Amino acid sequence: MSARDEVMNRIKSALRDAPVAPEIPRNYRRDSHMGAGQRLDLLVDRLVDYKANVFVVPAADASAKLAELLAGSSSIVVPHGLPESWLAAVKNDAGTVRLQVDSPERRLTVEELDAVDAVVTAAAVAVAETGTIMLDGSPSQGRRVISLVPDRHICLLLAQDIVEVLPEAIARLEPTSPQTWISGPSATSDIELERVEGVHGPRTLDVVILN
Amino acid sequence: MSNTFLGMPSLPVFGSGNLNATEPFPKAARRELANTQLRANLGHATATIRDKRLKVVAELPDWEDMRDSGSAIKDATMANLPALLEQFEANFTVRGGVIHWARDAQEANEIVTALIQATGESEVVKVKSMATQEIGLNEYLQEQGIAAYETDLAELIVQLDHDKPSHILVPAIHKNRSQIREIFLREMVDVDPGLSDDPARLAEAARKHLRKKFLSAKVAVSGANFGLAETGTLTVVESEGNGRMCLTLPETLITVMGIEKLLPSFTDLEVFMQLLPRSSTGERMNPYTSLWTGVTPGDGPQNVHLVMLDNGRTAALADKMGRTALNCIRCSACMNVCPVYERTGGHAYGSTYPGPIGAILSPLMTGITSEENNSLPYASSLCGACYDACPVKINIPEVLVHLRGEDVDSTRGKVKVPTQMDLMMKGAQWAFSSGSHLNLLEKGLPLGKLVAGRNKVIKKLPGIAAGWTQSRDIPAPPSQSFRQWWAKEHKPGSAVGPGTTTEGEQA
Ligand code: SF4
Numbered sequence: 001m002s003a004r005d006e007v008m009n010r011i012k013s014a015l016r017d018a019p020v021a022p023e024i025p026r027n028y029r030r031d032s033h034m035g036a037g038q039r040l041d042l043l044v045d046r047l048v049d050y051k052a053n054v055f056v057v058p059a060a061d062a063s064a065k066l067a068e069l070l071a072g073s074s075s076i077v078v079p080h081g082l083p084e085s086w087l088a089a090v091k092n093d094a095g096t097v098r099l100q101v102d103s104p105e106r107r108l109t110v111e112e113l114d115a116v117d118a119v120v121t122a123a124a125v126a127v128a129e130t131g132t133i134m135l136d137g138s139p140s141q142g143r144r145v146i147s148l149v150p151d152r153h154i155c156l157l158l159a160q161d162i163v164e165v166l167p168e169a170i171a172r173l174e175p176t177s178p179q180t181w182i183s184g185p186s187a188t189s190d191i192e193l194e195r196v197e198g199v200h201g202p203r204t205l206d207v208v209i210l211n
Numbered sequence: 212m213s214n215t216f217l218g219m220p221s222l223p224v225f226g227s228g229n230l231n232a233t234e235p236f237p238k239a240a241r242r243e244l245a246n247t248q249l250r251a252n253l254g255h256a257t258a259t260i261r262d263k264r265l266k267v268v269a270e271l272p273d274w275e276d277m278r279d280s281g282s283a284i285k286d287a288t289m290a291n292l293p294a295l296l297e298q299f300e301a302n303f304t305v306r307g308g309v310i311h312w313a314r315d316a317q318e319a320n321e322i323v324t325a326l327i328q329a330t331g332e333s334e335v336v337k338v339k340s341m342a343t344q345e346i347g348l349n350e351y352l353q354e355q356g357i358a359a360y361e362t363d364l365a366e367l368i369v370q371l372d373h374d375k376p377s378h379i380l381v382p383a384i385h386k387n388r389s390q391i392r393e394i395f396l397r398e399m400v401d402v403d404p405g406l407s408d409d410p411a412r413l414a415e416a417a418r419k420h421l422r423k424k425f426l427s428a429k430v431a432v433s434g435a436n437f438g439l440a441e442t443g444t445l446t447v448v449e450s451e452g453n454g455r456m457c458l459t460l461p462e463t464l465i466t467v468m469g470i471e472k473l474l475p476s477f478t479d480l481e482v483f484m485q486l487l488p489r490s491s492t493g494e495r496m497n498p499y500t501s502l503w504t505g506v507t508p509g510d511g512p513q514n515v516h517l518v519m520l521d522n523g524r525t526a527a528l529a530d531k532m533g534r535t536a537l538n539c540i541r542c543s544a545c546m547n548v549c550p551v552y553e554r555t556g557g558h559a560y561g562s563t564y565p566g567p568i569g570a571i572l573s574p575l576m577t578g579i580t581s582e583e584n585n586s587l588p589y590a591s592s593l594c595g596a597c598y599d600a601c602p603v604k605i606n607i608p609e610v611l612v613h614l615r616g617e618d619v620d621s622t623r624g625k626v627k628v629p630t631q632m633d634l635m636m637k638g639a640q641w642a643f644s645s646g647s648h649l650n651l652l653e654k655g656l657p658l659g660k661l662v663a664g665r666n667k668v669i670k671k672l673p674g675i676a677a678g679w680t681q682s683r684d685i686p687a688p689p690s691q692s693f694r695q696w697w698a699k700e701h702k703p704g705s706a707v708g709p710g711t712t713t714e715g716e717q718a
């Protein structure tokens with residue numbers, strides 16, 4: 001008998017008392033009661049608690065804010081679907097910031113990613129209560145690796161994509177897309193439970209919320 | 212295959228590997244209790260996590276509702292396990308993943324080894340995983356000439372020190388910063404000799420040490436926190452980004468997951484991803500969670516394998532009362548609140564799974580007749596703190612008592628002459644059956660004082676009680692019992708006494 005069939009048989013034999021699956025109660029909070037402003041404030045509070053840098057700016061100022069944050073960086077990587085308008089001011093800085101685009105046609109190597117100063121991505125949705133930003137691999141967020149290898153991740157998030165509780169975010173996500181949920185920068189508490197930011201993932205997380 | 216079992220009911224097949232303790236709990240606990248450094252580190256760590264957990268749990272008005280949902284979802288998972296496994300398999304496979312089944316530790320190790328050998332590589336990077344710990348994968352790979360590098364900081368510390376993890380969540384909880392610094396200086400090539408014991412510096416050293424490995428690794432091995440049947444999705448929850456490195460950079464990813472780790476639907480993740488981080492690290496959410504479903508073209512590993520592991524899980528499932536132990540999501544909340552764990556540490560439990568959950572899960576998976584594990588159900592004060600802390604409401608004390616009963620039943624047949632315990636119980640029965648019996652015994656109290664000597668502690672009791680005094684002292688008994696004192700104070704006609712007591716009636 002194959003291992004699969006044998007394990008299946010063992011399971012069925014173990015369950016020969018035919019346990020009945022209980023009704024699943026779902027009395028926990030599944031939708032928001034907060035206004036947009038409250039959700040934004042809560043998310044900012046949580047992100048700051050995780051030691052992320054948070055900036056709330058009007059949507060029209062996205063490009064200027066990005067250029068400001070990138071002053072001093074010599075090279076950045078962006079996914080091919082990042083909104084063009086966000087990059088306008090950065091492109092004007094040509095010569096100071098080298099911009100590399102990761103796309104299905106031209107995937108940057110790990111070495112190339114390791115050499116850049118920062119990555120800029122969008123986000124799919126964010127959960128205010130837990131301070132979690134979710135990337136789902138769509139063109140504005142790119143492959144999982146681009147937001148992992150560079151030491152600084154600048155993430156632009158539309159205020160309308162902030163939900164209050166986790167179930168609201170889950171309802172918006174496409175389950176089979178490769179996802180990365182980020183709650184603050186890389187951190188460890190393995191040494192005497194003292195939290196240290198930055199081990200292997202990006203050590204700096206900047207979140208720009210476009211209001 | 213249908214959900215109904217048509218074959219011959221089989222006897223449970225128990226698990227192997229690191230599930231079995233190498234020595235019984237009482238023996239190991241005695242040694243660990245002598246380690247005051249360990250106890251100090253542990254006491255600090257568990258108290259810190261306990262406080263953090265309570266704080267973030269109190270933030271949520273619906274915490275108890277979520278525990279109820281979590282518990283019901285897991286019960287439903289176990290009840291429907293065959294169908295859910297088939298659903299998971301179909302969804303994972305249709306998206307390019309390959310599933311392998313392993314009856315036991317040996318088979319799982321062989322599958323993983325063959326998969327690595329097929330890539331031509333002799334090195335793998337590893338994400339912290341209880342399942343691979345359980346099957347002893349690293350040691351097995353080493354025998355086959357494959358080096359497995361642990362990448363979680365705590366696992367790295369433990370691996371570099373040739374030690375064993377002592378906690379599910381914080382495997383190096385038993386080591387402090389200066390011990391870790393010494394390990395790094397001794398074991399890491401290229402380490403800065405001026406390395407300080409500042410945790411930030413130590414983490415930096417680990418980053419440097421592993422960076423090249425990550426960027427060049429072709430094969431990674433991971434565990435999984437959840438497998439979602441509805442979509443065929445796997446999930447890994449972590450903090451440092453080492454998980455993301457392993458799950459994203461290599462060409463080949465091999466995941467080992469116990470068959471019990473399924474959740475029926477993607478939606479169920481909304482419950483478990485709230486229960487897990489708050490219960491384990493006391494955070495609202497862990498820094499990183501990765502989700503993948505088979506292969507995503509152009510993103511991440513293109514050869515994706517999953518080994519579905521039994522290794523005693525079906526034996527645990529066959530125990531009607533014990534099967535709830537399989538609901539465990541390995542958050543470690545139960546060990547952080549356990550007074551026994553806090554004093555003995557994780558090593559004392561011997562098996563991969565320490566603490567209260569280990570005390571039930573390990574003997575369920577190996578069988579209570581396993582000599583090494585049959586003392587585990589007694590490694591508890593039955594205070595119930597683990598039950599209160601458990602996010603999926605596993606009634607650990609109830610299962611402990613059930614397993615103690617099983618243990619007694621399994622040994623009963625073998626015992627011919629009455630044991631010391633039997634005699635003591637007989638004696639106790641006689642003593643407590645009547646006040647006058649008790650009174651007679653209490654006349655012996657001053658004797659206890661004599662035994663204790665001048666420092667008023669008894670260091671060693673004879674016979675079966677010796678085990679109890681081997682790891683602790685007991686204060687000498689008082690020279691008179693409460694009953695004797697009461698009788699004296701409440702003599703007929705005494706001013707304070709509410710009335711007389713008749714010996715032997717109101718004990
Ligand atoms: S038994 Fe409960 S508390 Fe203990 S590790 Fe498992 S889920 Fe957590």
